[in-house]
Amino acid sequence: MTARRAAGLVLAAALLLLAPPARAQTDALSDVGQRTFAQVAGCAAGADHLLVAIVVDESSSLRQTDPGNRRVGAITTAVNALAGLPGAAAGKLDVEATLATFGSTYTQLVPWGGVEGAHADALTGAARTQLPGRDRADETDYRVALRGAQQSLQQRQAALGGTSCPVLLWFTDGELDVGAGTQAAAAELCDPQGLVDGLRGAHIPVIAVALFTDAGAGAVPPAAREQLRAIAEGTGDGTRCGAQPVPADAAPGAYLRADRPADLRRLFAGVAALLEGGRAAARTTCPGDACPGGALPVPLDRGVAGFRAVLETSAPPRLIAPDAGRHDLGAGSSTVLGAAVLVTTAEGLTTVSVTYPAGPPRSGVWTLETDGPAAVDVYYFWGVALGAAAPDGIVVGQPSRLEVTARFPDGTPVDPAAYQSLHLSLRAGGADVPLGTLAGGTASGEVTLPPGGPAAVPLSALATATSAPSGIALGPAAASATVTAALPPAFPRLDTPRLTFPTLSDTTAATGTLLLTGSDRGPTRACYAPGPLTGPAMAGRVAVTSDQRCLDLPAGAARAWDFHLRTGAPADGRVEGTLPLTLTAADGQATTTVAVPVTAGLVRPVNEPLRWGLTAALVLLALAVPCVIGWAGNAAVGRFAVGPRTRVASVPVVLTPGGPRRADDAPALFTADDFRYLPEPAPRRVTRLDAAGLRFSRTLPLVPFAEPAAWVRSASGKLVASTDPRQPWLDGRRARASFGLGSALYVALEPGAGEVRGRLVCVAEDSAGLGDLVEAGLAEVARSGAVWDEIHRRVTALCPAEPAVVAAGAGRAATGRGAAAAGRDAAGRDAAGRDAAGRDAGGRDADPQYRPLWDDADEPGGADAAPWDDGGQRWDEDSPWGGDAGPHRPDDHHHGHPPARDDDAPPSVFR
Numbered sequence: 001m002t003a004r005r006a007a008g009l010v011l012a013a014a015l016l017l018l019a020p021p022a023r024a025q026t027d028a029l030s031d032v033g034q035r036t037f038a039q040v041a042g043c044a045a046g047a048d049h050l051l052v053a054i055v056v057d058e059s060s061s062l063r064q065t066d067p068g069n070r071r072v073g074a075i076t077t078a079v080n081a082l083a084g085l086p087g088a089a090a091g092k093l094d095v096e097a098t099l100a101t102f103g104s105t106y107t108q109l110v111p112w113g114g115v116e117g118a119h120a121d122a123l124t125g126a127a128r129t130q131l132p133g134r135d136r137a138d139e140t141d142y143r144v145a146l147r148g149a150q151q152s153l154q155q156r157q158a159a160l161g162g163t164s165c166p167v168l169l170w171f172t173d174g175e176l177d178v179g180a181g182t183q184a185a186a187a188e189l190c191d192p193q194g195l196v197d198g199l200r201g202a203h204i205p206v207i208a209v210a211l212f213t214d215a216g217a218g219a220v221p222p223a224a225r226e227q228l229r230a231i232a233e234g235t236g237d238g239t240r241c242g243a244q245p246v247p248a249d250a251a252p253g254a255y256l257r258a259d260r261p262a263d264l265r266r267l268f269a270g271v272a273a274l275l276e277g278g279r280a281a282a283r284t285t286c287p288g289d290a291c292p293g294g295a296l297p298v299p300l301d302r303g304v305a306g307f308r309a310v311l312e313t314s315a316p317p318r319l320i321a322p323d324a325g326r327h328d329l330g331a332g333s334s335t336v337l338g339a340a341v342l343v344t345t346a347e348g349l350t351t352v353s354v355t356y357p358a359g360p361p362r363s364g365v366w367t368l369e370t371d372g373p374a375a376v377d378v379y380y381f382w383g384v385a386l387g388a389a390a391p392d393g394i395v396v397g398q399p400s401r402l403e404v405t406a407r408f409p410d411g412t413p414v415d416p417a418a419y420q421s422l423h424l425s426l427r428a429g430g431a432d433v434p435l436g437t438l439a440g441g442t443a444s445g446e447v448t449l450p451p452g453g454p455a456a457v458p459l460s461a462l463a464t465a466t467s468a469p470s471g472i473a474l475g476p477a478a479a480s481a482t483v484t485a486a487l488p489p490a491f492p493r494l495d496t497p498r499l500t501f502p503t504l505s506d507t508t509a510a511t512g513t514l515l516l517t518g519s520d521r522g523p524t525r526a527c528y529a530p531g532p533l534t535g536p537a538m539a540g541r542v543a544v545t546s547d548q549r550c551l552d553l554p555a556g557a558a559r560a561w562d563f564h565l566r567t568g569a570p571a572d573g574r575v576e577g578t579l580p581l582t583l584t585a586a587d588g589q590a591t592t593t594v595a596v597p598v599t600a601g602l603v604r605p606v607n608e609p610l611r612w613g614l615t616a617a618l619v620l621l622a623l624a625v626p627c628v629i630g631w632a633g634n635a636a637v638g639r640f641a642v643g644p645r646t647r648v649a650s651v652p653v654v655l656t657p658g659g660p661r662r663a664d665d666a667p668a669l670f671t672a673d674d675f676r677y678l679p680e681p682a683p684r685r686v687t688r689l690d691a692a693g694l695r696f697s698r699t700l701p702l703v704p705f706a707e708p709a710a711w712v713r714s715a716s717g718k719l720v721a722s723t724d725p726r727q728p729w730l731d732g733r734r735a736r737a738s739f740g741l742g743s744a745l746y747v748a749l750e751p752g753a754g755e756v757r758g759r760l761v762c763v764a765e766d767s768a769g770l771g772d773l774v775e776a777g778l779a780e781v782a783r784s785g786a787v788w789d790e791i792h793r794r795v796t797a798l799c800p801a802e803p804a805v806v807a808a809g810a811g812r813a814a815t816g817r818g819a820a821a822a823g824r825d826a827a828g829r830d831a832a833g834r835d836a837a838g839r840d841a842g843g844r845d846a847d848p849q850y851r852p853l854w855d856d857a858d859e860p861g862g863a864d865a866a867p868w869d870d871g872g873q874r875w876d877e878d879s880p881w882g883g884d885a886g887p888h889r890p891d892d893h894h895h896g897h898p899p900a901r902d903d904d905a906p907p908s909v910f911r
Contacts, residue, residue, distance in 0.1 A: 029280060032233040033254030035462065036205050038478035040167055041277035044085070045385060048162035050095045050275075051112070052082060053149040054123075057172040058101040058134035065173040065213050066135075070261035073347060074268040075099070075127040078169065080346055081272030083115045098152060099123050103137020104178075106148030112156050140174040142231065143185055143195060146206070147572055150199055151603055154503065166204045169271065173211040175224030187537075189231060190241035194536045194573045196231055197242040199251070201574040202601055206253035207271065208232040211261060229255040243534075247576075248430045249458040249482070262312075265349050266377050269310045278308060278379035279473060286374045294370045295320075298354075298378060301467035302363045303418035304474065305383020305408070306339065306355030313374035314348055322364025338362065355381060357409070382474040384414055388426060388461035390483045396449050396592065397488070402426060402433055404443045404461045406477070413441025419474075420466040429457045449485050454578070455594040456497035457483045490585035491592060492524040492553050493517045499544070499579055501565045501600035508570060510600060514561045518553030522586030526551045526561070533577030533598060540568020542575050544598060555586070565600055575600040630704025638698045638708030640739055643683030645766045647773065649674040650692035655749060655756040655795065659781060659788040663757060670762065670777040672770040678763075690715060692761045694746055696737055710737040718748040718758065719798070721791040723784040729794050741765055742773075745780050749795055756795050 029037075044050045054075060062071070085095045099110040109126045113119030146168070153166040178185045189195050199206060208228055212220040226236030232253035234246045246252055254274075258267050270280060287294045298307050300322075311317055319327045321336050329352060333342045339362075342353040354366055368376070387405040394400040404426050406414040416422045416438050424443050426433040433445040449457065459482070464475040484497040495515040504510050518524050527550040535542040546563045553559055565575065578595040585591070651674050653660035662669050678691060689696040695713045711734045714720045719732040724744045727736035738744045742764030749758035762777045 029254060029256060029274075030229075030233060032235075032252050033256070034279065034476055035478060036207070036233075036252050036254040037274040038277065038462070038476040039251065039480065040165060040205055040275055042386065042478045042480070043165035044093055044275070046163070047165045048094060049157075049160055049164040050085065050093055051153055051156055051160075051164055051166045052095070052097045052115075052169055053100065053153050053167070054078065054097055054169045055100045055102055055106075055145050055149050055171070056131060056134075057140060057145075057174065058103045058107075058131075059137045059140040059172075059174050059177075060135060061140070061174045062135040065211055066261045066264075068261060069132045070264045071171060071211070072127050072131050073349075074171070074264035075131065076124045077265045077346065077349060078268040078271060079115055079120055079123045079127070080344065081269050081351070082275075083120055084342070084344070085272065085276065086116075096156070097123060098156075099126055100148060100152070101131070101134050102141065102145035102148065104139040104141055104144065106144045108148075108152065112152075139179065140172065140177045141185065142172075142176045142189060142228075143178075143572070145170060145172075146189070146195055146199060147603070150202060150204060153204055154202065154601075166202075167275070168199070168204055168206045169209070170206060171209045171211070172228070173213075173220075175220050176227065186227070188572065191537050191573075192243040193534050193539075193576060194242065197250075197576075198536075198572060198574040198601055198603075200242060200246060200253075201250055201576060201599060203251040205251045206232045208253065208255050209264075209267060209271070210255070210257045211264060212257060212259075214259075225257070248427060248460055249480075266310050266312055266375065269349065269351060270377055270379065273308050273310070273379040276381065277383075277477065278381050279475065281307075281378040281380050281472065283375070283377050286368075286370045286376060291370075291376070294372075294374075296368045296370070296376055296378075297365050298368065299365045299470040299472070300354070300363060301418075301470050301472060303382075303415070303465065303467050304472055305381045306353065307366070307381065308351060308353045308379045309368055310377040310379075311350045311352070311368070311370070311374050312348060312376075313350060313370055313372060315371040316343075316345065316350060317352065317371075317374070318369040319352065319354075320367035320369060322362075322366060337364075356383070380472050380474060382465065382477060383408055384463065384465075384475070384477045385409060386461050386463050386477040386479040388459040388479045388481050390457075390459070393486050394447065394449055394457055394483050395486045395488070396453065396594070397451055399446050399448045402428060402445045402447055402459065404435060404445075404463075404479075405441055406438060406443075406463055407441045414438065418468065420468045420471060422465045423463065425462045427460045429454055452593045453485060453595065454497075455485050455494050455581075455596045457485055459483060485594065487583065487592060487594070488585070490519055490521050490524075490587060490590065491583045492519055492526055494581075494594070494596070495558070498597045498599065499563060501575070501598075503601040503603055504565070504567065504570070505603045506570045508567045510565045512563050512565065512600075514563065514596065515558065516551065516553060516561060517558045518555055519586045520556050522555050524553045524586055525584040526553065527582045527584075528563075529580045529582070531578045531580045531595070531598070533575060535567060535575040536571045536573030536602065538569060539571035539573065539575070539602060542567050542577075544577075544579055565598075567602065570604045571602045572604050573602050575602065627704045631700065634700050634704065634708045638700060638710070638739060639685035639687055640689050640696060640710070640741060641683070641685050641765070642678060642689060642741070643765070644677070646678045646741065647675040647764060647766045647770075648678055648691045649676070649762045649777070650759050653747070653758060653760045655747065655758060655788070655792055657789045657792045659785060660747065660760050668774075668778070669760070669781055670774045672774055675762075675766070675770060675773060689763075691763050692759070693718075693748060694720070694761055694763075696763075698739075708739075710739045711735070712737040712746050714748045716748075718750055719795060720746065720748055721794070722746045723780055723787050725784075725787065728784075728787045729791055732794070732798060742776060743780075745777065745784070747791065749791075756792065 056071060056075060079097065082095055082097055086093050095115050096112050097115050098108060098112045100106060100108045109130055110122050149168045149170070153168070157164045157166060176182055176186060208231065210225065210228055212225055226239050230236035230239045230241035232255040234240065234242060234244065234252060256267060258264050284290045284296065286296055290296070298309065300307065316329050319329055319341065321327065323337060325336070327336060329343045331343055331345050333340065335341065339354050339356050344351045352368065384406050390400055390402050392401060404424050406424065408414065422438065424435055424438060426435055426445055428447045433447050435443040435445045437443065459480060461479045463477045466473055484494065487493070493516065495517055499512050499514055501510040501512040516526055528546060533542045533544060544563050544565050546561065551559055551561050575598065577598045579598050580593055580595055582591055582593050649670060651666070651670065652663035654663050660669065687698055693715050695715045697711050699709045699711065701708065712720055712722055713734045720735050721729050722735040722737060722744050724736040724738055729735055735746070737746070746761045747758050748761065749756055764773055764776065766773055
């Protein structure tokens with residue numbers, strides 16, 4: 001490497017470190033977020049399990065904000081990155097993950113399991129195959145995401161045992177939205193001791209990753225963005241969520257934002273680096289000002305353990321070591337100048353990790369070379385393990401020494417001289433503890449706990465540094481511990497300094513136990529008094545009681561003391577407070593008071609039967625609405641339109657296979673003199689209509705999207721047929737009609753030995769004059785040639801071989817039944833294979849298309865009456881104008897207005 005090139009890379013490194021970091025990467029990660037990741041990394045360093053619940057939004061807004069399904073690759077990247085955490089912990093850490101979605105409900109797609117092997121394939125496979133289709137939810141209910149993840153994490157913690165570090169990795173693209181209940185939902189989330197405080201108190205950090213757009217469909221306003229930040233971190237710009245300040249022993253969260261879907265994969269890859277204790281340095285583009293010629297310098301100082309670069313590039317980069325050695329980077333691990341180099345690649349995303357596994361690293365400048373455009377994020381690892389402790393314990397009322405230790409993983413103490421600046425801080429019970437100079441990796445301080453203070457003292461240590469000479473920001477590194485506050489030996493000892501109740505899952509009562517041991521110097525006593533307790537507003541009144549107000553402790557005896565927690569109602573959130581205990585010393589004279597912390601988690605699990613019941617009810621409602629609309633529409637549409645210009649003609653005919661012919665001396669089948677008005681002065685839409693001895697009715701189908709059917713019967717029991725091509729003949733009892741009057745002709749027939757005689761009826765609206773009405777009727781007769789042949793065949797099949805001679809009146813029914821039986825086989829079926837009820841051999845109705853919801857007309861003559869049974873008045877007897885039954889009105893066809901109600905007209909019944 002030439003001197004000029006080396007100088008250029010050093011200058012570029014300085015520019016990289018001094019340049020303002022990109023908003024999407026580091027501005028979004030606040031100091032609270034930095035501490036959150038530091039605490040998770042510190043927890044994972046000494047835990048058995050790291051549990052990561054990955055919860056992904058499935059709201060419909062994703063179709064606008066992430067149409068390319070970039071979140072799928074981001075989740076895959078996160079799983080792959082989590083798979084590398086056990087290696088970073090030297091195989092001592094078990095990392096498990098689950099994948100779920102949320103919208104209006106919480107749905108687990110993949111259960112808990114390790115992030116390697118078959119379960120990792122299941123996680124990435126579900127992300128690829130299921131997440132793209134999960135973008136239809138109508139709501140974005142943050143509550144179901146947080147509640148579902150908390151229950152899942154706590155159940156897994158209980159199942160595994162040991163020590164676990166739970167983390168919620170939560171992705172959303174939209175603001176809290178549950179319709180009219182959004183404001184109430186926000187209160188349920190953020191009220192003190194509410195749902196969010198419940199997660200913090202359960203030590204579940206919420207890492208919220210937001211894909212928020214500023215404009216267009218799916219845009220999220222600034223207030224909603226700050227609300228999500230507050231849910232994760234406690235406060236946002238102009239808003240807050242949960243108890244303030246966040247308690248020292250609670251788990252805060254972190255808020256990360258991607259401005260574009262393309263940023264998601266790098267952002268999720270960065271989450272894994274942060275979980276390992278890394279700190280984002282900068283985001284840059286190669287080639288560029290900080291990456292001249294595609295060469296990005298990454299300096300490592302003596303007090304820095306390593307770095308990770310996340311590159312989005314189409315070609316694998318090359319790595320140039322401080323000794324100018326050039327290395328092509330392929331997936332896998334290697335060792336260069338004592339540093340472990342690990343490279344992973346997946347679908348255009350490459351991560352390069354350079355770390356020193358033991359001791360302080362060597363200083364030097366590493367360089368990444370890219371052959372094409374690349375977006376690069378750089379993270380630095382300090383590699384310092386922090387600890388906080390009280391070596392001699394904490395004794396109430398006496399000065400007690402506290403220590404903070406800072407060492408590298410191999411035990412090498414941190415040397416302050418290696419840094420431009422190094423800052424250590426310690427808090428005990430929420431109060432700052434002054435520390436001395438770090439020497440030999442240890443800094444000390446002193447605290448005096450006054451009487452009446454907490455029985456358990458939480459310690460939290462934090463360390464940050466700036467390296468020399470490059471000025472790399474390092475940390476924070478975090479550590480926490482809880483130390484029991486001991487009393488002088490004359491007082492009883494609290495073996496459980498915190499009263500912790502089991503989680504109240506959809507219940508309002510729980511029992512917790514304190515363990516106490518009496519003083520060796522003699523009998524002692526402990527008494528409790530009601531203390532201040534807070535819980536979520538939905539829980540109502542919260543109280544802790546015991547069956548005994550005081551507990552007597554013989555010398556050296558251990559005793560269990562049960563307490564009962566009760567709430568007013570099930571809720572989500574957390575109960576916190578203190579229980580004051582007054583302790584009496586062995587001499588019976590001295591007393592002191594300690595405040596025992598009280599904690600309990602509250603969870604309202606989803607009522608699965610109720611949820612599925614509501615889901616089924618909503619589905620049925622969604623189906624019922626169009627069905628009701630369909631039935632109502634059919635009821636409105638299935639009507640006959642009649643009015644003052646509706647005319648009817650009924651002419652005597654002889655039916656032949658070629659069609660009907662006039663049975664009297666009229667010059668044509670229809671003439672203008674045959675048409676008369678119906679006696680109805682006003683337009684109406686009716687469901688039943690009687691005209692010329694025929695009864696028109698309808699049936700509405702059970703299936704609401706089928707059409708209603710119009711039918712015609714003979715009012716006096718004659719055989720009936722129509723020219724409607726859909727069903728001109730059913731069983732002689734009825735035939736298909738048309739709601740549009742005039743579009744079909746109807747015949748009422750009476751078979752006999754020889755000719756088939758009857759009446760041809762036309763009911764139509766006179767809208768263009770009688771001439772057009774006559775022409776339309778004749779045209780319908782001519783058009784229906786095949787129909788006439790079918791009707792004639794059906795009627796003659798029902799005709800008895802010889803006319804029966806029976807007594808008048810009494811023998812009509814028998815005659816009708818005998819005629820109906822004629823033309824049937826031994827099974828009682830006609831030529832079409834139908835029985836007397838009109839059913840085929842399979843028992844199906846003659847008109848399977850229509851299964852009526854209801855029928856507006858009754859069968860004339862009863863079920864056993866013959867189709868042509870004329871019991872009662874005959875059609876040609878009740879017509880005052882048909883045939884020779886009534887006077888002729890030669891001027892009716894010249895009427896320019898409807899006849900009066902006393903005009904000669906066929907009887908009509910409207911209902």
